[in-house]
Amino acid sequence: MLSIKNLHASVEGTPILKGIDLDVAAGEVHAIMGPNGSGKSTLANVIAGRDGYDVTAGKVVFRGKNLLELPVEERACEGIFLAFQYPVEIPGVSNLYLLKTALNSIRKHRGLNDLSAVEFLKLIKEKIKLVEMKEEFLHRSVNEGFSGGEKKRNEILQLAVLEPSLAILDETDSGLDIDALKVVANGVNSLRDEQRAMIVVTHYQRLLDYIIPDKVHVMANGRIVKSGDKSLALELEKHGYAWIAQDPGAAAAPPAGS
């Protein structure tokens, strides 16, 4: 589904990504871990197409299309969804209105008719249960006055409504208490299926207790330095990122004695 080859990107002239290779197939959940500043969020933002990131080399192909040529909204309509680390507030715009406009934009791109107000309300009432949110949330301004946990749940609600083929969760666990974390993880798990891939960007192993990844990648200094299955996350938890930093050769077995 997603194929990244030798991706280099910089911000204001400073190289951040220095050769990323990553293949994600439909149905898979990949976790990307790494210390602060390793380039995890940059990778998420470059895939989504955020301004301010200059791709200096490499290719990103998503379902046969050269993703880097597409504007942000087309990537979204093609099925890429980014759950934001810091969702923004949009005063005066109701959650419901944003969701409906977004869903209908994506449907239009796929040659489908707009959902009627009634159909949309039916859909949303179903989806909102997934994230255990009250309906009054729908009528509040987007993220305005939401707690950290509410904002993250709202991201998952959007994910559930827009049903993308590739969902990227950028540090969705940051700032969540354990109950909110479970709600978010349950929401995400219920959306896992054969057709949908997910990239879970996280600093901590904790989230991966609830969202079990198929593959785990560790980033350091703009590269993926180690890849493995879910046990890699546990190794990291035990040894810390310093362990990776000491072993820039990557892909090697954990040090003896572990």
Added chain:
Amino acid sequence: MGSPANDIDRLVKREYKEGFVTDIDSETLPPGLDEGVVRAISEKKREPQFMLDWRLNAYRHWLTLTEPQWAHVHHEPIDYQAISYYSAPKDKDGPKSLDEVDPKLLETYEKLGIPLEEQKMLAGVAVDAVFDSVSVKTTFREKLAEVGVIFCSISEALQEHPDLVKQYLGSVVPAGDNFYAALNSAVFSDGSFVYIPKGVRCPMELSTYFRINAMNTGQFERTLIIADEGSYVSYLEGCTAPMRDENQLHAAVVELIAMEGAQIKYSTVQNWYPGDEQGRGGIYNFVTKRGACRGRNSKISWTQVETGSAITWKYPSVLLEGDNSVGEFYSVALTNNWQQADTGTKMVHIGKNTSSTIISKGISAGHGQNAYRGLVKVLNKADNARNYSQCDSLLMGDRCGAHTFPYIEVKNPTAQVEHEATTSKISVDQLFYCRQRGLSEEDAVSMIVNGFCKEVFKELPMEFAVEARKLLEISLEGAVG
């Protein structure tokens, strides 16, 4: 990936859909202004003597005044002798039915989306169509007359209800009130007149649609609305003009009078030609609007959406004379390209327990300059006066400006006056967020701006709210940052 600043450049492209010219025979007075012109206008309209005297007094007073310089706007001096003060489509000797109205005029209003045939109109809206200096048609008059509502052009009111006009004209905005009001009082050519009798709730929305067509012509209309005791009326005003390289002057006066227990809701969607991307042309919209809450428990509410004009100078105000009276001002003003707006309100608390609310939303894009100027004045007998003011500015790009000039004068210690102000930008993060959800840049900007204006739009009558949203979209077309 373009920088946000470059993207904003693109955003500042708009198309003015109402910019066409109607080719119609007009009777136009030659440019210039003297007593002869004032007399000629009055004579054309076969006005009663009191009206001519009133005009002449206003004219003589105007000669002693100078243009106000305090507004935060800049323009070349206006040559008042280069303007024609009267232009009317020919054969307008009072068409009694639609069949007698020039088809070209009907076509013009069709194109503007304002059909004058009653069966085609939005149910529940009566229209007075003013073309250059004269009213061409007022719809639903008979139906309104059944409940005693008078809705006609002010020229007709001078013929048919001279006493009402004489009693109220200038009672809220005196002939010598300010430079532009004095000019208007001398040369006003037409406008709308509304009288709602005691206890009547006007059964439909009343509206006036102003159109400037002729070149080098100023439009000086006068609107007078009287809501007698316990009555209610909602009035809408819309306006457009052709695209021309010269600036044209529009100096209107609107007076509202609400008697005891009466309510007047006055809504404007102003879309005069704003000039082109280089700032050439456009309407100078120098307007005096004021309402008087004469009676106890009366209420006047102004709602305005100002997207057009090269320069807007306008302060719809309320004199809260009656005890417990209420004044409201809800405003969205958008300036794009080189547009300038200096707009706001005056709330003058005179009676006891009077309250006022001011919600002002200014949006600046391109090189637009947007100023809120407001006065909240509480006089010494106005016990327990309340005011709440909120002024929010939204900036798009880095070459526009937002300015706030709030004045508060309180002479009664029991008053409570609150003022809140914010300035924000459409952030790159907001745009990215919306686009990542699948919205185009245009849709994202429009959604964010509409959200910003929500508190004002909810005050507009339904049809107008839709029009206002569309206008904002057109005005910001291409303006994505």
